Amino acid sequence: MDRPLRGSNRLDVRACELFLLHEARMLDEGKFDDWLALFTPEVRYWVPSEPGQESPLDTVSLIYDDRRLLETRVRRLSSPRIYSQEPRSRTSRIVTNVTIEEDPDPASTLVRSKFMLVEFRRNEQRIFGGTSFHRLTNADGEIRIAWKRVDLVNCDAPMDGIVVPF
Amino acid sequence: MKQTTGEDVVSLVKPGSVHRRLYDDPAIFELELEHVFGSAWLYVGHESQIRNPGDYFCTYVGRKPVVVVRSPEGAVHVLHNQCAHRGAMVVALDKGRADEFQCCYHGWTYHLDGRLKAVPLQHGYPPGFDPKSPSMAMLHIARVSSYRGFIFVNQSAAGPSLEDWLGYMTTSLDDMVDRAPDGEIEVAGGTFRHTYNSNWKLYLENLCDAAHPWFTHRSSIDAAQQQSDDAFSDGAGEIAIRQMRQNGAPYSFWESQVGIWTYPKGHSFLGDYHDDKKLVAALNDPTFRDYVDAMEAKKGKEETKRIMEVRRWNSNVYPNLSFMSQFQQLRVIHPLAVNRTLVCTYNFKLRGAPERMFHNTIRFANVVNGTGSLVLTDDLEIYNRIGLGISSEGAEWLQIGRGFQSDVPDEHRGRRGKNSTSEVYIRNMFDAWVDYMSDGDRAARPATQSLSA
Numbered sequence: 191m192d193r194p195l196r197g198s199n200r201l202d203v204r205a206c207e208l209f210l211l212h213e214a215r216m217l218d219e220g221k222f223d224d225w226l227a228l229f230t231p232e233v234r235y236w237v238p239s240e241p242g243q244e245s246p247l248d249t250v251s252l253i254y255d256d257r258r259l260l261e262t263r264v265r266r267l268s269s270p271r272i273y274s275q276e277p278r279s280r281t282s283r284i285v286t287n288v289t290i291e292e293d294p295d296p297a298s299t300l301v302r303s304k305f306m307l308v309e310f311r312r313n314e315q316r317i318f319g320g321t322s323f324h325r326l327t328n329a330d331g332e333i334r335i336a337w338k339r340v341d342l343v344n345c346d347a348p349m350d351g352i353v354v355p356f
Numbered sequence: 357m358k359q360t361t362g363e364d365v366v367s368l369v370k371p372g373s374v375h376r377r378l379y380d381d382p383a384i385f386e387l388e389l390e391h392v393f394g395s396a397w398l399y400v401g402h403e404s405q406i407r408n409p410g411d412y413f414c415t416y417v418g419r420k421p422v423v424v425v426r427s428p429e430g431a432v433h434v435l436h437n438q439c440a441h442r443g444a445m446v447v448a449l450d451k452g453r454a455d456e457f458q459c460c461y462h463g464w465t466y467h468l469d470g471r472l473k474a475v476p477l478q479h480g481y482p483p484g485f486d487p488k489s490p491s492m493a494m495l496h497i498a499r500v501s502s503y504r505g506f507i508f509v510n511q512s513a514a515g516p517s518l519e520d521w522l523g524y525m526t527t528s529l530d531d532m533v534d535r536a537p538d539g540e541i542e543v544a545g546g547t548f549r550h551t552y553n554s555n556w557k558l559y560l561e562n563l564c565d566a567a568h569p570w571f572t573h574r575s576s577i578d579a580a581q582q583q584s585d586d587a588f589s590d591g592a593g594e595i596a597i598r599q600m601r602q603n604g605a606p607y608s609f610w611e612s613q614v615g616i617w618t619y620p621k622g623h624s625f626l627g628d629y630h631d632d633k634k635l636v637a638a639l640n641d642p643t644f645r646d647y648v649d650a651m652e653a654k655k656g657k658e659e660t661k662r663i664m665e666v667r668r669w670n671s672n673v674y675p676n677l678s679f680m681s682q683f684q685q686l687r688v689i690h691p692l693a694v695n696r697t698l699v700c701t702y703n704f705k706l707r708g709a710p711e712r713m714f715h716n717t718i719r720f721a722n723v724v725n726g727t728g729s730l731v732l733t734d735d736l737e738i739y740n741r742i743g744l745g746i747s748s749e750g751a752e753w754l755q756i757g758r759g760f761q762s763d764v765p766d767e768h769r770g771r772r773g774k775n776s777t778s779e780v781y782i783r784n785m786f787d788a789w790v791d792y793m794s795d796g797d798r799a800a801r802p803a804t805q806s807l808s809a
Contacts, residue, residue: 246718258588269578276737351732
């Protein structure tokens with residue numbers, strides 16, 4: 191089914207998958223404002239710095255944005271003076287292995303997926319891979335991300351700066 | 357004097373300028389590892405990382421993998437991570453706890469102080485084989501010394517003590533510790549490891565640079581200034597955005613209000629430029645009020661006031677350490693190659709301070725040290741561009757002369773910039789560099805400063 195089940199806020203796996211593919215496409219195409227529009231007003235977007243990191247509050251994170259910081263991150267991405275994106279990165283993402291996870295919150299759907307991301311910038315290509323978790327809400331067919339966590343397999347590796355979101 | 361291609365490398369440093377080769381010549385890089393990293397004290401870690409006997413962590417001294425371990429007697433040892441038998445790296449995990457170290461190749465086993473404990477099949481070696489020989493061990497780095505819990509090593513057996521070498525910079529390390537109500541700090545909250553394709557020196561040369569935020573950080577300053585404070589924040593965005601906005605202070609502020617101080621051996625600190633009450637503990641915010649209450653209860657009003665009035669941004673201990681005593685942040689610079697550098701960052705928890713304070717420390721770390729920071733990523737881009745720019749072999753002499761005519765002596769054997777945007781701290785690092793590279797023999801060489809020490 192492409193559409194949410196009638197009479198429930200829960201989403202089915204196909205609807206979730208299509209949503210994740212849409213999100214990945216917005217990022218690959220550099221449509222960051224459209225990407226930001228996919229999030230709820232109370233969103234947290236989190237990329238931990240450690241495998242199995244339990245909290246973003248007492249341990250540093252590669253990215254930990256509340257709504258306010260996510261808006262600033264996206265606004266900066268469109269700045270003509272974001273020198274770390276001059277030239278711009280090009281990215282290509284594959285999103286797969288989509289499953290719906292047990293979630294105690296009846297108002298949302300917790301989705302787990304795998305991704306591979308190739309980023310190319312200034313003669314260098316690098317690859318990221320890992321597991322994403324999205325907590326999706328559904329209001330009358332409008333799917334939004336209330337919480338997103340991206341666990342990179344190399345989250346604790348030495349790495350060059352991260353500018354384009356996962 | 358050291359030679360590279362038949363010339364004296366210290367001639368590549370002039371008053372007010374340095375040759376671009378200092379940043380991209382592999383032969384000079386090798387000499388730096390030998391003479392700068394070979395005789396300066398190098399920060400390796402904090403004693404809270406090895407609180408108990410057997411606790412260890414691995415790091416690098418220059419490019420050399422080492423193990424930092426606490427022995428059963430409580431002493432700190434810093435050992436080359438190499439088996440004396442066939443040369444294999446003995447300790448493979450980044451950190452842990454051990455009763456002994458055992459090589460996985462043939463089972464040679466070592467005490468935690470590096471002495472050889474057991475050799476399987478020992479009868480097979482020739483008569484002169486002596487497992488008790490001092491050279492048959494996981495060898496020690498020549499000297500190890502701690503100042504208030506901060507562990508440094510020196511690869512040279514001769515030279516000044518750690519405390520003499522730190523000089524007035526001990527006051528910055530004091531400030532790290534003094535800010536804990538219970539008088540103790542501990543490494544906590546994880547690390548960032550960020551890398552860039554350029555020379556190690558550029559990192560420290562940027563950390564006291566009060567003239568770059570206005571340009572380099574323009575995208576994050578603009579984005580933060582345009583951000584509505586009505587949007588939801590759980591505290592993360594609030595701290596980050598306030599910090600980015602402070603980077604947008606006008607030139608007039610950076611010129612006159614910040615202050616830059618330098619000291620012998622290449623050390624320096626920049627005055628703080630933050631006056632936001634959510635960022636600076638001395639100002640009036642509920643979290644900080646609780647913290648100051650805890651400080652006053654333990655240390656008294658007068659001592660607390662003295663500590664809160666120490667207002668420093670980056671303190672840089674040349675050549676491999678930078679820290680922010682006010683904000684509980686610390687960075688270690690690791691030179692990997694002439695054109696590749698790794699920086700590892702750490703946070704400290706203040707014993708006796710409210711837990712919310714440490715949450716703010718983490719939020720602050722994410723914006724000032726984070727691999728995905730909206731600020732730091734533009735600094736990394738600058739280092740990369742300097743690497744690329746220098747490879748163009750354009751202007752030979754890079755300029756470090758801003759403030760050259762106006763620097764003034766400091767009462768603690770240092771020099772400070774009359775203006776906060778003086779490049780005095782870069783000239784000061786190159787003075788130390790020249791000393792190290794010429795093994796202290798400055799014979800008739802002009803200092804890079806207008807005021808010679």
